[in-house]
Each structure stands twice: as C-alpha cells, then as structure tokens.
Amino acid sequence: MGCDGGTIPRRDELVRIKKKPEQKDKDAELAFRWKHCSIKQLPLQSPVVACGLGRLYSKESVLEGLLDRTTLPETATHIKNLKDVKDLNLTPNPAYDGTKAEKGDGYVDSGKSPYICPVIGLEMNGKYKFCFLWTCGCVMSERALKEVKTTVCHKCQKLFTQTDVIIMNAEGDDLTLMEKNIVLRKAEKKSRKKQATAEEQVKDVATEVPEKKKIKKEEKAGPSKSVNKRIEAQDPAYKKAKEDYSVAKDPKASEVFKSLFTSHKSASEQTRAHWITYNPFYN
Template sequence: MGGDGGTLALKRGFVRGTKEGQGPHKDAAKINSAERMHLLYTRCALSKELLCEPVVSCPLGYLYNKETLLSKLLGDGIDPAFAHIKLKELTTCRLTPNPAYKEQTTSSTSSSDYWGDIQSRAARYICPVTMIEMNGKNPFCVLVPSGRVVSTRAIKEVPDTLDGEQMVELFPSDDRREKMLEELLKTRKQAKKDRKSSKKNKRKSASKTDNGTDGRDGKKPKPTISATIGLAASNAAKLAAERVEQAKKQNRALAEVLNDGKNDESNKYLFISGNVRGYERC
C-alpha cells in the first residue's frame, strides 16, 4: 500500500493538500512567501547581497546596491530582467536606520531554525513616520525625487508626507509591475517626442532669426505706419535741400543771402552799389 516501491501514491487521499497554501503544507507556503518578501526588502535585487548604502531604486520599485548596479551597467553587462534600468532614472534612497538593529550571526544549519532566527531580529531600516520596521511584513514606497523611503501606512495616516512627490511602490505584485512597466515605456516615448519637437522648434527659430524674418511664412516684417511717415518726411526734407542748392547756383544774389551770414561783406557792397545806381539816376 505504500512506501515499499510497489505502488504509486496517486489517490486523492494521498495528494490532497499538496497545493501551495493548502493542507498540511500551508504553513510552509506562508513561510516561503514571508521569507521571499524579507529577502526583497533586505538584499540587493541584482546581486542578492545585503543592502548597503548608498542604495538606489528603479522606476519599478526594486532596491539595489549602487556600486554593484553601476559596475554592471557600465562594464560587466546586466541581466535582461533588469534591462529597463537607466542611470538617469535611478533614485538615491534616503533610508532611516533602526536604532534597535544589531549585526548578528547564526550558527543554525536548519532552514526552519534559520528563518526563525531571522524573524526574531530587528530590521536594519524603519519608516521615519510610523517607526514600522522595513522587513517585508508591511509595504513600503519610495518618494521621487527626494528618495525618502516610508511605509504606505504613513502615506495613508499623514497625507502631507507626499508633499507633491510621486510615490513608487516597492516590490509590486507581478500584475502591478507589468502596468508600471507599460506606463514607464509610454512616458519615455512621449519624452522622446517632446525632445524632438523642442529641437525642431529651436532650429526653425534660429533659421528665421538668421534670415531676418518675423516667423510668419518666412516673410520679412512689413513697416509700420509711423515708420512709413518718418521715411516720407526724411525724403521730403532731402528733396527740399536739393532744390535750394539748385536755386543758389542759378541765382548768385540769392545764394549770398542764403549763405547764413558768411558773406556779410559782399552783401554790404551789393547794397552800396545799389544805392549808388539810385543816385546816378537822380
């Protein structure tokens, strides 16, 4: 009937409860889930090493040791699962140390004993608002761009904690992660379009300035009414001056009279000569 190698335990009575979270294995499933969250909150998502400041987060809410991440991005290459990461989109996290945290080691070789030992330890970091430990039992988030790491409970209890910043949930569910990735790609695409449009407008503006146009279909600006009147007055004054010069050349006497008093002597002689001729007639 069992255990002797001659039968296979396929009856429902033998396999009942083997599904994760059901039957006699449900406690183990809970432990695995809690342990997974604890590892996410305490270790670098890339190297699996313990988080050590400086710590950075990506737009999808994962935490990394900054030095490890930079070395991968700039040199060694990075796993395709982290291909969404861009340097300019990383946020440096402002973590709040837990005063109760102490460096500890364990000598236990049993996985259950090891997990029990981990659970009994104080977490390295806490929420600065609610003082909740950052150990995976409670959801946390990072505020962008300041990088403050707080619990989501703090956002609910003290909405002013946001202070106009964007809240990025840490370690979201798979469904939530997919939505966040879609939003990230859309944002990048729109930003790329905006940059191209901005560069195009700058080139057009520079071209119009060089050609002396005012930006309306490449045409030069039309003169205003005041400018037209001023130009007409200037031309009229110039024409009048030319006519006076011509008249002065044709009539010597008029030229001497209009010479601004420079030829006063000749004017005097002209007056005397005129008077003498008057006497002669008498």
C-alpha cells in the same frame, strides 16, 4: 500477505510516487528580497538605489552592470543608464544592530530591518507595503501615504504626482501598474521639455523685437549720430574729445594742470618749452 517477521508493508513502500517539490519559506524569501541586491544577491550596501519597478540594488553593482552588461540578469535589463534608477532616502532603524554576528545557538529575528518608515515607524521587512517617490527618493510605508492624502512629500516637502509613487518589490497588478507609470513619466518629461523650449523661443523673440526697433530709429536719425550715441554710452571719456571742450573751462581741472597748456593765462609768461605743450618755442 506478509514479509519476514510478520510485518505488513504499506503502499508507499511498494509503489514509487513523485516527490512533492520543496516548498519555500515565504517569510525567508521576503526578508531576502528586502535585504539583498537584485543583481548580485548580496546584502545591500549604501548607497541603495531602486528602479521604476521598485526593485532594490546596491549602486556599486548597478555601475558594474552598466560597464559590463553581460553581468546584468534578465530582471535588470531595463536599466540602460543611471537615469533609470533613483537614490533612496532611507530612514535607519535605531533598534537594528547589524554589527552583531548571527550565532547558530541563538534566536535570529529575521523580521528586524535596518530601515523603517519615517512617519509611523513600520519596519521595511516585506510584511508591509513600502513605496518611494521618484521626485525625491524618500521611502515610506504605503499606509502612511494613504492616511495622509497630500501631494507633498511627508519627509522633504517636495511636490509629487500619483505617477511618481513607486511600490517597492512590486508583484502582480502592482508590477503592471509600475510598468505603465514608467511610460507615463517619460511622456510627461518629454512634454515638459517641449514646453520649456517653446517658452524660451518666445522670450528670445520678445527681446529681439524691441532691439530691432531701437536700431531702426537710430538709423533714421543718421548713422553718425547713432554711432556717436553708442560710443558716448560705452565710454564717458568720449565727451572730452569733442572740439568744444577746453581744459581752461573745465571746472574739475586744477590750476596746476591748466598751467601746463598754452590756453592758460600764464602761457604768455612762458619762456621755455616743456614736454606737455605743443609749442616748442623754436628760435
């Protein structure tokens, strides 16, 4: 069976078949996720933050989303306030130059990343697993964190636990693990708050008991004595107001000052009044 010109048609020319869906370039998709904000799909701008699920955001877009929650996509509805995100401490890549414009007639290396691992120098482009610590926000590769097994951050030396390790742009099993760790961190935070409040209450009770004992002892000794002791402790000049105090016997007072009072030996020679003495010499 032929057509004009003696050609034989193929099956795909006679039968309509479903077109296969367009396959995405995995490398390009990874590069996009690691360089763009998960809310606005625009290039990341510092300061860069991340949520407990490891997704990257520009802090500006997070703030705008919290002010107007209608702009937040479904993937970011778990962010209720700024406590649900962490500022990232990123290490810049010295070999990356973001000022150059991409030209159509030149080769563009999409694997180049603006940030690297501070320990082993791997580029944060999605080809390797990266993670950050919720306690300090330092970003490093998962390989560096596993090779050097420690509970102290390699970059800032802050303590962390296993639940504080968050895999960035997590998928599959890693994503379910991050969701569990969010719940565990919240439970640990509540328990620490309860423990801190209990310790404060114990300290307050311990300080109140000896103060009450002191007050009771002073009350037994007599109300007037306890009051006098308190006044003497607060005001040292109270000692001079006692009845047994005399200016003439005070070793610290000068003779000029003593001569102003009638208790001085020169008072018998005084013939006129002055503003200090209580004796006006009325005739």
